[in-house]
Amino acid sequence: MAYWRTEDVLKEEGVGESASKIEELKLPYDLAMENDWEGMKRYYVDNRQNLNCPMTVDEDTALHIVASCCRSKSQGKQVLEFLINLLPPSYDERCKAVRVPNKLGNNVLHEVAMSGNLEAATFLVRNFNKPTSNEENSTLPLIDIRNELGESPLYRAAALGHPDLVQFFAEKLEENPENLRRHFHRNDRMSILHITVIGQQFRTALWLQRKYPFLATKREGKGLTSLQLLAQMPTAFTPQFQQSRWKMLIYYCLPARDLEVTTNPKDDVEISLGSNQPPQAISWKKPEGILKVYTSLWDFLAKGCLVCLFYTL
Numbered sequence: 001m002a003y004w005r006t007e008d009v010l011k012e013e014g015v016g017e018s019a020s021k022i023e024e025l026k027l028p029y030d031l032a033m034e035n036d037w038e039g040m041k042r043y044y045v046d047n048r049q050n051l052n053c054p055m056t057v058d059e060d061t062a063l064h065i066v067a068s069c070c071r072s073k074s075q076g077k078q079v080l081e082f083l084i085n086l087l088p089p090s091y092d093e094r095c096k097a098v099r100v101p102n103k104l105g106n107n108v109l110h111e112v113a114m115s116g117n118l119e120a121a122t123f124l125v126r127n128f129n130k131p132t133s134n135e136e137n138s139t140l141p142l143i144d145i146r147n148e149l150g151e152s153p154l155y156r157a158a159a160l161g162h163p164d165l166v167q168f169f170a171e172k173l174e175e176n177p178e179n180l181r182r183h184f185h186r187n188d189r190m191s192i193l194h195i196t197v198i199g200q201q202f203r204t205a206l207w208l209q210r211k212y213p214f215l216a217t218k219r220e221g222k223g224l225t226s227l228q229l230l231a232q233m234p235t236a237f238t239p240q241f242q243q244s245r246w247k248m249l250i251y252y253c254l255p256a257r258d259l260e261v262t263t264n265p266k267d268d269v270e271i272s273l274g275s276n277q278p279p280q281a282i283s284w285k286k287p288e289g290i291l292k293v294y295t296s297l298w299d300f301l302a303k304g305c306l307v308c309l310f311y312t313l
Contacts, residue, residue, distance in 0.1 A: 161201030
């Protein structure tokens with residue numbers, strides 16, 4: 001959501017006509033960045049004609065800014081509702097305002113989906129989901145509109161890890177199962193489950209896999225299922241208690257059964273997603289003699305601890 005480039009720079013980049021308007025809207029933008037939503041509301045009470053004007057070089061309007069930047073979810077919904085009520089009372093006018101896309105094709109509901117604001121999403125879908133006319137961006141329900149990448153609000157909410165919003169959107173779309181399935185991929189055919197795995201949004205991924213099991217068999221461009229993709233992401237298996245040196249010591253000392261992974265940088269999805277290299281096989285080694293001694297030592301220590309505990313009781 002880039003704002004700060006000077007008017008001269010904007011003109012050099014071909015933004016010319018909108019540059020002066022962006023400079024004019026510096027005040028409400030600064031108020032939003034300072035989390036002064038009351039000040040922003042006061043500005044638009046006196047300047048309602050600017051509500052649909054782009055405030056940034058990415059062509060975000062005031063509604064985009066509120067939807068994506070308001071830290072308090074309840075306040076975000078309240079500010080959105082307040083600003084929309086400043087628009088002409090015509091349903092068509094208000095419906096059009098929440099459908100205005102920015103440069104990435106994201107409308108206000110896309111931005112709400114990325115911020116994870118369930119209250120604001122509920123307000124927008126309840127009041128502005130119904131299409132209005134034959135005008136551009138108005139012929140589809142709000143929840144069905146895709147951005148430039150072909151991502152619907154449901155897809156964006158999943159990619160950013162907001163399971164409550166994913167469930168809300170899915171329930172609204174389940175009235176038409178065939179339409180719901182169209183929301184499970186974007187233009188490059190990347191499935192919604194794959195994108196949650198890549199983003200390591202595992203809570204959302206688990207909900208999707210349980211609710212829609214067929215997603216688990218979908219393959220991405222390199223022929224990998226979501227599980228195969230996960231297996232090639234080393235950081236997904238990094239323990240979450242790294243702050244504790246003692247816990248990490250125990251973690252690294254635990255016996256790893258009879259498996260030892262030999263890694264290959266080419267197998268690492270996190271550094272080779274853009275590569276054309278085919279997925280490599282994972283090789284395993286079995287240091288059986290050492291492993292037996294190692295495992296026996298841990299069993300002995302565990303029993304010793306139990307004996308000590310018994311005598312202390």
